[in-house]
Amino acid sequence: MRSARNIFWLTIKELRSLRHDKMLLALLFFALTFSVYSQATGISTEVHHASIGIVDEDRTTLSRSIANAFYPPYFNDPVPISADEVESSMNAGRLMFVVNIPHGFEADVISLRGPEIQVNIDATAVMQANIGASYIQNIVNDEINRFVTGSDESSDLTVNLVTRKAFNPNGDPTWFASITAIIDQVTLLTIVLTGAALIREREHGTIEHLLVMPLTSFDIAVSKVCANGLVILIAVMISLSLVVETILDVPVAGSRWLLLGGIALYLFFATAMGIFLGTLSGSMAQFALLVLLTVLPLQMLSGAITPVESQPDWLQPITYFFPSRHFVSFSQSIIFRGAGIRDVWQQFVVTLSLGLVCFLASLFLFRRSIATSK
């Protein structure tokens, strides 16, 4: 009871201190609005404005109509180039795809000789190469079909395949990218904010003051978790409703409250991680490097940038202990698939337990770090 009251007042104190740090709040605002917006609209992991070149050696109606079939937003307007420019323009990264239409192509198509059309793909753009290649194939096939049959209807095959994308029917990349952006920002901001609050308190000597009062390390740590978590949670709520739902128009399929609950759990982990790293590091420089060491893997291996299933088999069990992976997974489920608590409770539990582990570890180190700080 007494502890709860202490935590409450310490949390109020933290919030008051935060209110005075205008620079931090400005950065927080910037990160969760502008950064999220530009990342969401800027990034698309699929093909989008891909640069394409056409080597047209045929110069016929068909070859020209193929060239004209590439247009934004998937592809930029094709650049006509000659065969000997192909290598240099791909080397310099100016062109991602080059379609080579050989001499006599149209004639061969008409006489059903099955001519070969060559597509050069810059395979270092690993996310776009494959998808782009299949787009190009489809676009070129459609053009040839239309040229030969004179109609848009494709002929029936023995078995027709209809592919439907569930949950995001148009495959709009903004939806996913905005969530990724929020997750990235939240991880970094929360850890740095909480850790820095602890280190600052240690440097100003106020932490000693707290420790000679009838407070436990638990009270102090929990109040930091609450205050910083609350601030970020509110910022995320604003970002979600204003930037993601209103400006970017991303529909949230599931329960917002469930999502909020999940975010709160993740913030518990991130604040605890911040305190843990803060107690672990002796100086600001060390803290900075430790943050990098933790935040980068948390961000990059969360499944938001590359799919978790693609990670090597030995790594997947390790990333299972990254709460960011569960955060990405359950927020995707809730936002896109409309998942309910029954679908995500396991991930909630894992996130909570990992947060608890961090929290307990930081409590364990708390006094020790105060003692060695001087």
Add this chain to the structure above:
Amino acid sequence: MNVAETASVTHRYGKMTALDDVTLKLPAGKMVGLIGPDGVGKSTLIGLIAGAKQIQVGEVCVLDGSMGDSAHRQAVCPRIAYMPQGLGKNLYAELSVAENLHFFGRLFGQSAREREQRIGRLVKATGLDPFRDRPAGKLSGGMKQKLGLCCALIHDPDLLILDEPTTGVDPLSREQFWSLIAEIREQRPGMSVCVSTAYMEEAERFDWLIAMNAGQVLDEGTPSDLRGTQSATLEEAFIRLLPESERGEIEPLVIPPIATSDGPPAIIAKGLTRRFGNFTAVDHVSFEISRGEIFGFLGSNGCGKTTTMKMLTGLLPASEGEARLFGKVVDARSLQTRQRVGYMSQSFSLYEELTVRQNLMLHARLFAISEKQKRVKELATRFGLIEELDQSASSLPLGVRQRLSLAVAILHRPEMLILDEPTSGVDPVARDGFWRLLVDLSRKDNVTIFISTHFMNEAMRCDRISLMHAGKVLACDTPTQLIEARGEESLDRAFVGYIQDAIPPVNSGREGAEQEPKSQEHHSSEVGQKRIEDVIGSQHAVGTETTRSTKRVPRFAFGRLLAYTYRETLEVMRDPIRLGFALGGSVLLMLVLGFGMTTDVEDTRFAVLDQDQTPESRTYVQSFRGSRYFHEQPEITSHSELQSRMVSGDVSLVIEIPPDFGRRLKRGDSPEVSAWVDGAMPFRAETIKGYVEGVHVNYLADLARRAYGSTPSFYYADFESRFQYNPGFESINAMVPSVPAMLLVLIPAILMAVSVAKEKELGSITNFYVTPTNRLEFLLGKQLPYICIAMVNYALLTWMGVYVFGVPLKGSLAVLTIGAIFYVTATTGLGLVTSCFTHSQVAAVFATAIVAMMPTVQFSGMMQPVSTLGGSAQLIGSLWPTTYFMRMSVGAFTKGLGLHDLSGDLWALAAFSPVFVLLSAILLRKQER
């Protein structure tokens, strides 16, 4: 003749006025003292005269020129020496005594031989000779100040400016310091000295005094002028100069005798010892303090007072011995004891951003005091804080802050108070008021007070005092008895006597070695005199080699740049943890990210909803089972199951076969198969879709082959897809070269930013302000070591890319390496730029991480080529150096490119580095504001 003059100088920090229309003259060739309590503008005035601070309003002339003129500053700064306030503030704690001195010598362009000569003589004269190799951070307070003086004297200044050089130094060292200055002045009568001090006793020996209060000059003149006929001491004279409202209570403080109490002692310390590594901070300290007693704890900074107090409060566990409060062993976890003890730490440690009321209320709540409002009101009245109740603590003068700290410490009515130098830096009047409160608490409320101080007149007010030196208690008794025991006339002299006795005669052990030369020097002033003559004589000889007035200071000197480089390198090498993080951390990240970030979509979890269950439908499904891209999960039986399993993310792909599939296929009726792909992650959905279509086409081909015996062509043309550069289409070939590009921006930029911010925070940046160093020398000098660290990182990461990840470096290693040099120059430059905007290490880390993280990870082409980014993202990407290095790295590794193809990116990178460095040079201030 005046060495410095100020005319109508006004200086403000935000709303606070530090100097208010100050006009004064400092006579040349004299020892001029600025006296007055802390926070009256002494340091600001001194900073302005030294050229360390930027003039806001008014005129400051030093050595016949305006300090507002940067050309004049540059010309005279070799003739001025400035030692800022704070023990060892301008020293580098990780560097040894000799290295510190060499650094300053280099900044003034002295040759190795000249430096060696000067340093040799200076350390001999100051008794630092035996400690040449000891890191400055491990010197005692007195020795730090001596080293600071040596650093200031290394270039034979005409004007020596010392800002509170003896604050926090033990009496013996203090005495030695002043006699050292006196001897130097005797030998160089032309040198002017300007000193500020808060100790009025010290000011007696100065030639000329300027008394200051609240940003204004109260009076100036010789010490006897100031004393006049009415005051016996300068302290009294100073109080008389103050406006009436600030004089405090006129009647002298009378301390009623302590009532003898026969209860058990309040504090017992028995053989209390604390070690940090192999350094013993507190060495078997024992004492007993009875209830209601005011017990004084005297000693210099770093002698173990604070450590002892922390052990008493339970903040620090004792290595040996025990402490008992009220008969109970101190237990860090006991919340009951904390209710009975009030603690006030050395520096102001309340929340500066909260108001006085909020601070008091917070503590009242945490101590669960009943009738909080009433208690807060009561304390505010008692401590004279009523008017300040709603001001934020940061805006209060130091004296008021200390009152607030004390109010907070006694808020919960503790039976014991532990006060760590509560009056350090507080003006005499406020100190007097503070003591009235203490006496009140002790005599009326019977509170036991354990207080540390280095003011002798405060020590005289204590019931008993203990003298502490180098971790040991030298003596413990009432002040008068201590004086009598030594047969001295003052406590100060008695203390000096005790310290001298405590120093063993031979060089044995740590303290012995440290003290021995000092005492020698102290006693045999003749020898000291001789040494000083040596110093001065030789320095003059050196000085005349190049006549001062004609010696021009070059605007840019490579030597100064290298001095910074050398120093920074030493500091980095002495922090193995930071270096280890920087190198080991990037290796670890490379491993995790290089292996972990892969975009190869494999083993997609799929399930089948087969509503047909005919041999035909099973054949269709079979074609998916064989593919390495798909991994089958238990079959789905209903549409609702399909929905729920996709929602839970159990499967990412469902193949749905309609009920009449087999029948329609046989009829040639083109049945329709549906493939449901989880679209939450668009890239993955798109890739899966491609695979599904591929499998489907294969199935059709198989079907046709079985039916007609030949493979039909479904299309009019054949596609030949050539995956250039990466034929196996493995993402590792693109990801592994990308990771170094990412790591080589984040780690070097943050290290760099922290390194500059650290100088700002700890105050050693003053050396840049007051020496002839220019901005580029400072920035480039500090940047060089970090460029080297980053290049070591680059080498490690490249080696790993080739040998650990097996990604061959097909292109030109030489070109890539040149690109890397440009790149890390740019990224460390980025750290310099962000550090210009920030004043603390925290802010530097925060700003650099936030500024650098997003463009590096998202907009520099790792996941998506910059050319295909949209709007602002593309703009940011193309203005970010990582974009170009990422392209170079992938180009050199995977595309096998050489100079010809990479030259464009190389030029772009080459352009970034000077831009960042120049930008930071423009943003960096050469003076403090």
